[in-house]
Amino acid sequence: EVQLLESGGDLVQPGGSLRLSCTASGFTFSSYAMSWVRQAPGKGLQWVSAISGSGDTTYHADSVKGRFTISRDNSKNSLYLEMNSLRAEDNGLYYCARDPWSSGSLNWFDPWGQGTLVTVSS
Amino acid sequence: DIQMTQSPSFVSASVGDRVTITCRASQGVYSWLAWYQQKPGKAPKLLIYTTSNLQSGVPSRFSGSGSGTSFTLTISSLQPEDLATYYCQQASSFPYTFGQGTKLEIK
Numbered sequence: 001e002v003q004l005l006e007s008g009g010d011l012v013q014p015g016g017s018l019r020l021s022c023t024a025s026g027f028t029f030s031s032y033a034m035s036w037v038r039q040a041p042g043k044g045l046q047w048v049s050a051i052s053g054s055g056d057t058t059y060h061a062d063s064v065k066g067r068f069t070i071s072r073d074n075s076k077n078s079l080y081l082e083m084n085s086l087r088a089e090d091n092g093l094y095y096c097a098r099d100p101w102s103s104g105s106l107n108w109f110d111p112w113g114q115g116t117l118v119t120v121s122s
Numbered sequence: 123d124i125q126m127t128q129s130p131s132f133v134s135a136s137v138g139d140r141v142t143i144t145c146r147a148s149q150g151v152y153s154w155l156a157w158y159q160q161k162p163g164k165a166p167k168l169l170i171y172t173t174s175n176l177q178s179g180v181p182s183r184f185s186g187s188g189s190g191t192s193f194t195l196t197i198s199s200l201q202p203e204d205l206a207t208y209y210c211q212q213a214s215s216f217p218y219t220f221g222q223g224t225k226l227e228i229k
Binding site (some may be wrong): 037044045046047050059061062095100107108109110111112113114115 | 123136137152156158160165166167168171198211213216217218219220221223
């Protein structure tokens with residue numbers, strides 16, 4: 001069974017840093033592109049970052065570019081999101097999600113983890 | 123960035139009804155359009171990808187159509203378990219963007 005388990009969410013002050021992790025199981029992790037998608041409380045979905053299966057190619061939303069870095073360690077079946085200079089608008093539930101297919105595509109998100117909560121507040 | 127706009131934002135329908143949700147893109151996204159279902163307190167789930175392809179395990183009452191800038195998600199016969207918020211997403215170009223969501227209520 002494919003499973004994605006996020007961790008690392010916490011309460012942090014504005015300007016602070018966090019590192020989110022997503023541990024994958026049930027599939028060949030290195031064969032799939034991965035993404036982070038966030039959801040502010042009571043709001044819709046916002047794509048944050050994506051990374052290819054090899055880790056060679058990454059993409060970030062403009063709102064997080066220069067502050068967030070997506071990475072992966074295929075030997076540990078793990079995806080990461082390094083978050084710096086956090087702002088109130090970064091509040092939300094952060095999901096990791098896999099691309100459905102191992103063809104090298106990076107288009108869709110399925111399945112998703114259950115999310116980890118990031119709260120930025122003084 | 124490509125803006126995705128869904129309508130309506132809220133829909134209330136009865137079991138057995140046909141429900142249609144529309145998603146419009148601010149510029150053409152070809153067929154690079156997906157639909158997700160998010161049930162209360164749960165993570166989203168992919169329903170349809172590349173406009174009209176049903177993801178494995180998704181009931182056949184769900185269907186998608188459209189191209190370019192206008193797309194629709196149709197539920198042919200609404201079931202109680204379809205209570206959820208539905209989102210469209212474009213994958214034509216980065217940054218990938220979602221619609222604001224359509225909340226579906228069962229009367």
